[in-house]
Amino acid sequence: MPILAGQVVTAAQLNRLQPKTYDAVGTSNLTGPVTDGDVPGCSVTFTTTTANAVATVVIAVDFDFTAATTTLGSGRLNVDGVGEPKYTIFQQGPGTSTDRATGVQTYRVTLAAAGSHTLKITATAPTGMLVTGVYTSLVATVYEVV
Numbered sequence: 595m596p597i598l599a600g601q602v603v604t605a606a607q608l609n610r611l612q613p614k615t616y617d618a619v620g621t622s623n624l625t626g627p628v629t630d631g632d633v634p635g636c637s638v639t640f641t642t643t644t645a646n647a648v649a650t651v652v653i654a655v656d657f658d659f660t661a662a663t664t665t666l667g668s669g670r671l672n673v674d675g676v677g678e679p680k681y682t683i684f685q686q687g688p689g690t691s692t693d694r695a696t697g698v699q700t701y702r703v704t705l706a707a708a709g710s711h712t713l714k715i716t717a718t719a720p721t722g723m724l725v726t727g728v729y730t731s732l733v734a735t736v737y738e739v740v
Contacts, residue, residue: 610738616640620727626719633730637714644739645708651701653715656729657684659693661722669717671701677716
C-alpha cells in the first residue's frame with residue numbers, strides 16, 4: 595500500500611521500510627545417503643508484521659565426494675516446511691572420489707501471511723557424498739509491505 599501525500603505515517607510503517615537481512619552457516623556435515631535432509635545450522639527463523647512480505651534468498655551448497663559415485667546430489671530452499679522447486683545440483687562424472695563443487699541457487703519468495711517464518715536448506719546426498727556444513731550457507735533479505 596503506498597503512502598499518500600499528506601498522510602500521517604506511523605512508526606510501524608517506517609520500520610517496515612527497512613529491509614532485514616538474515617544469514618546462516620552450516621554447523622556440521624550432512625552425510626549420504628540422505629534424502630531431503632536438513633543441513634545442520636542452515637536455518638533462519640524470523641517474524642514478519644504484514645502479509646505478502648518478499649524474501650530474496652541465495653543458497654550455497656558444498657558437495658564433497660568421499661567415494662566414486664555418479665548419483666546426483668542436490669540442495670534447495672525450504673520455506674515454512676515446503677521445498678522450493680529450484681535446486682542446486684552436482685553430479686560426479688567419470689572422476690575420482692576427490693571431486694568437489696559448491697553450487698549456488700537464487701530465490702524470490704512471497705511470504706503470504708504475517709507471522710513467524712523459517713527458511714532452511716535441505717539436501718539430498720547419495721552414498722559416497724556429503725554436504726560440507728561449514729561451507730554451506732544461506733542469506734535472505736526480507737522486504738515488508740508498507
